[in-house]
Amino acid sequence: MSELTLGGFPLDLLALQVVTGVALGAIYVLVGIGLSLIFGLMNVVNFAHGAFFMMGAYVGVFLYGYTGSFWLSLVAAPLAMGLLGLAVERVLVRPLYGRGIDDPLLLTFGLSYVMIEAVRIAFGLTGLPFGAPPELRGAVDLGIGYFPLYRLFLIVFAGIVVGALWLFIERTSFGLVIRAGARDPQIVQVLGIRISRVWLAIFGLGCALAGLAGILAAPLQGVTPEMGIPVLAEAFVVTVVGGMGSLAGAVLAGLIVGIVVAMTSLIAPDMTKMAIFALMALVLLVRPRGLLGRAGALG
Amino acid sequence: MQQGRTAPLLAVEDLQAWYGHSHVLQGLSILVQPGEIVTLAGRNGAGKTTTLKAIMGLVARRAGRVSFAGEDILPLPPDSRFHRGLAYVPEERRIVPGLTVEENLRLGILASRHQREEARRIEAIAETFPRLKQRLKQEAITMSGGEQQMLAIARALMAEPTMVLLDEPSEGIMPVLVEEMFEQFVAMKRSGTTILLVEQNVELALEVSDRVYIVDGGAVVHHAPAAELRADPEIQARYCAV
Numbered sequence: 001m002s003e004l005t006l007g008g009f010p011l012d013l014l015a016l017q018v019v020t021g022v023a024l025g026a027i028y029v030l031v032g033i034g035l036s037l038i039f040g041l042m043n044v045v046n047f048a049h050g051a052f053f054m055m056g057a058y059v060g061v062f063l064y065g066y067t068g069s070f071w072l073s074l075v076a077a078p079l080a081m082g083l084l085g086l087a088v089e090r091v092l093v094r095p096l097y098g099r100g101i102d103d104p105l106l107l108t109f110g111l112s113y114v115m116i117e118a119v120r121i122a123f124g125l126t127g128l129p130f131g132a133p134p135e136l137r138g139a140v141d142l143g144i145g146y147f148p149l150y151r152l153f154l155i156v157f158a159g160i161v162v163g164a165l166w167l168f169i170e171r172t173s174f175g176l177v178i179r180a181g182a183r184d185p186q187i188v189q190v191l192g193i194r195i196s197r198v199w200l201a202i203f204g205l206g207c208a209l210a211g212l213a214g215i216l217a218a219p220l221q222g223v224t225p226e227m228g229i230p231v232l233a234e235a236f237v238v239t240v241v242g243g244m245g246s247l248a249g250a251v252l253a254g255l256i257v258g259i260v261v262a263m264t265s266l267i268a269p270d271m272t273k274m275a276i277f278a279l280m281a282l283v284l285l286v287r288p289r290g291l292l293g294r295a296g297a298l299g
Numbered sequence: 300m301q302q303g304r305t306a307p308l309l310a311v312e313d314l315q316a317w318y319g320h321s322h323v324l325q326g327l328s329i330l331v332q333p334g335e336i337v338t339l340a341g342r343n344g345a346g347k348t349t350t351l352k353a354i355m356g357l358v359a360r361r362a363g364r365v366s367f368a369g370e371d372i373l374p375l376p377p378d379s380r381f382h383r384g385l386a387y388v389p390e391e392r393r394i395v396p397g398l399t400v401e402e403n404l405r406l407g408i409l410a411s412r413h414q415r416e417e418a419r420r421i422e423a424i425a426e427t428f429p430r431l432k433q434r435l436k437q438e439a440i441t442m443s444g445g446e447q448q449m450l451a452i453a454r455a456l457m458a459e460p461t462m463v464l465l466d467e468p469s470e471g472i473m474p475v476l477v478e479e480m481f482e483q484f485v486a487m488k489r490s491g492t493t494i495l496l497v498e499q500n501v502e503l504a505l506e507v508s509d510r511v512y513i514v515d516g517g518a519v520v521h522h523a524p525a526a527e528l529r530a531d532p533e534i535q536a537r538y539c540a541v
Contacts, residue, residue, distance in 0.1 A: 173409045180395045180406050187393040190355060192381035192410035192458065 009266065012144045017262050019142065023151035025258020026158035027220075030213035031231055032238030032250040033165065034206030040245020041182045042199045043101055044093060048108040049210050049235060050228030051115035056081045056211025057218040057227065058119055061130050070133035077215035078208040085207025089200050097199075112228070119225045127224030136219075150219055157216070161209075162251055169247060178202065182245050230273075234261075237280045243293025252291055306369060308333040308462055308493050309354070314363035316346075316353050316517075323349045324361070325517040331462070336484060336494040338504040338525070341514035341538055347497040348390060350514070351464045354495070355387040356380050368461070378410070384461030390470065390497075392451040394439045401435040403450055407457030424453045427483070445476035452483065462493040469500045481507055505529045513538045 004011040031053055038046050059080045060073035067073075088111065096103040131137070132150035139146040169175035177198055181188045185195050214228070221227065238257055242249030257276050264275040283291065309331040316324035324346050331337045339347045352358050354365055356377040365373045372380050377387075395403055404421050408414055425432035428449050434442060439450055448468055455463055465484075469477040477500070484494055484507050498504035505511065505525045513521040515538060528534060 173405070173414075176398070176402055176405060176409065180398060180402075183395050183397060184393055186357065186377075187389070187395065188406070189377045190357070190381060190387050190389075190393075191407055191454070192378050194376070194378050 007267075013266075014263075015144045016142070016147060017266050018259055019147055019155075020151065021259030021262030022255055023154045023258070024261055025255040026154050027213050027217050027231075027254075028234055028238050028257050029162060029251050029254030030158055030209050030216070031235040032242065032254045033162070033247060034209035035235045036239040036242065036245055036247070036250045037178075037202055038206040039239065041178065041185075041202050042097075044104040044108070044203075045101060046108050046203075046206065047105055047232070048088070048112040048115060049206070050230075050232030051112035052081045052085065052207045052210035052228070053214040053217070053231050054223070054225065054228035055084070055115055055119060056214030057130075057223045058123060058128075058214075059211065060215030061128055061218055061223050062123075064130075064133075070136070073215050074212070078212035081211025081214075082204045082208030086200060086204040088207070089203035093203065094196065094200075097196075112232075116225045116228075123225070125225065127222055127227075129222045130218045132219040154216055161212070166247060174198075174201075234276065237276050239290075240280055241283045241290055243290030246290065246292045249290055249292030305332055307331060308368060309495065310364070310366045311350070311354065312364040312366075314350065314353055314365065315361060316349050316358045317360040318349075318358075323517050324353065324363075326363070327514065327518050329512050329519060331493060331495055333461075333493055334488065334491060335509045336488050336496060336507055338496045338498055338501075338508040338511045339514050340498065340501050340504065340511055341520075345514045346517040347514050348466055349517075351387065351466050351495065351497055354380075354464060355385060357387075381410070381458070381460075385464065386455035386458070386460035386462070387464045388451045388455045388466060388468065390466040392447050394442075394447045394450055396438075396440045398439055399436055400431055400439045400442070400450055403439045403454050404431075404435075404457055407454035411458035413458055420457055420459075424457060427456075427486075428453050445472040445480075448472055448480065449476075452480070456487070456492075460492065462495065463487070464495050466497045467499060468496070469498060469503065477503065501535055 006014055031049065035046060035049050038044055056077040060077035063076050064070055064073045092107055092111065093104050096107060136150045136153050138149045140149050140152055169178055177188060177193055181195060181198050188198075189195050217227075234257060238250055238253045241257065242251070242253030257279065260275050260279055261272050264272045287293070307330040309329070311327060311329045314324050314327045315322070327346065327350055329337070329339070339350060341347055349358060353361050356372070356375060361373065363373070364371060367380070367383055367385060370383065372383060375383075395406065398406070401421065404424060405417060408417050408420055413420060425435065430446050430449055431453055434446070439447065442450065452465070452468065468480055472480070481503055484496070488494060496504060496508065505528055508525040511523060511525050511528050512519045513534070521534060521538060
C-alpha cells in the first residue's frame, strides 16, 4: 500500500496530511463560526476576533502555569473571553448600532491593537512556549501512519463543540430567536424579544469560541501577541467561503481551508497564504454568497 | 363621541411622525374602545401604515401621546409594547424565511408569559386556521400569499394579545381567502380582542367595523360609525379612492 504514489508523494502521507488539515480546520471552524454568527446577526465585522483568539490562548497558558490543569484552561479561556466580549459589546459596540458597518469595524480594529499591546505589556514581546499536556502527548496509529494524539483530540473536541452548538441553534428557543433574528430583527422585536440582549449574547458567544480556539491552538504553535493576526485573515476566508452567517457553511469552509493549507504546505510551503485566498477568489467567482450562504443553519 | 362611556383601550393624541424631512403624521388623533373593530381608511400615502407603526414603536422620530390601557407607551420599545398586550401584523407579513410554519408560530409566544402553554396554543391556533394545520412542518415562505397572511395573523394571536394592529391584510390575496379572513376578525372580536385595521377594501372593512376614521395628509379628516359611512358612498368616494 505504501508503494502507491500521487504526484511523487506516497498515498499514506497524503492521507495523513488530509487528517492534519482537518485538525487545522477544526481551529478555523471554531474561529470562523464566531465571526460568522456575529456578522450574520449583527452586521458587525469583528476585527478584534483574532485578538480574542490570542488573548484566550494567553489566559489558558497563564492558568495552566498556575494550576497545571489543561482542562481547567479549556474552560477558563472561553469563559474569560466570553465575559470580555460581553463587556466590549455592551460598552463599545452597542453605541454604534444604526451607524452603518464602518464604525464597529474601525472600533474593533483599534481594539485589537489595544488588546495586543496589553498582552505585550503583561507577558512580554517574545511569546511563550507551550506544549500539549502530558495526557495528550504521543501519537496514535491510524493505519495510514502515526498521528499526534493532541491533533486527534482537537478534531474530536471541536466536533463535540460544533455538535452542541448546532443542537443549541436548531433545537432551543434561544436558537430559534437567533435564526429569526438573523433574517428579520424587527419582527423579532415586535414579537416581544429584546433584540439587543440577543446581540449581546451572540457577541459574547462568538468571542468565547475565539478564546476556546486560541487555547486549543496554543499547543500547536506556542503563544505570541501577534498569533491572532493571520488567524483573523483565515477566519475571514472561512466566513466568505462558507457564506456569512451560515453555521454549516463555516464548518464546511473551515475544513476545506484547513485541508488546502495542509496540502499546500506539503507541496509548496511558501504558497499556503496565496492558496487560501485563491480558493476564496474562486468561490466568490462561482458562488458570490459562499458555499452555503442563505441555505445553511442560519440562513 | 364615546369618550365618556368607558376608558378607551388606545388613545392616540396629536401624533406626529417624520421620515427624514418628510412630516408624515401631522397631529393624528384616534380613540379605540375595548372590544371594537376600528378601521383607518384613506388614500395611499395618507399616513395609515405610519400610524400603526408609530403605535407599535417602529417609527424613530415621533411626538405626541399614545396611551394603551391607560399607560403612555410612546417612549417604550416595540418589545415592551408587545408585553403590554399589543400585537402588530405588518403589511409585508414578515414571515421569517428559513423557518417552518410551526417555528414562526413558536416565535410568537416564546417571549410571552404564556410560553409554557406553547403546545396547547399551537394546537388551538391550528384549529382556528385549518390551512396552517396541515402545513406546520412546511417551510413557511413556500406557502401562498394568503396562507402566509393567515400565518402572520396566527403568529400575532399566539400570545393572546388585547389588541391587534392589522395593516392591509387583504392585499394581494384571493377573494375567497379574504372573506375567510374577515370572518376570523369577527370571531376575534367576539372573543374580546380589539382590532385596529388599515384596509384598502373599504366595503369589506365597513361590514365588520364599528367605527371608521378617514385619514388624509397625516391627520383624521372624518370620523363616523361604520353604519353611517356604508350609507354614504359620497364620502367613501371622496377620501378612499386609491
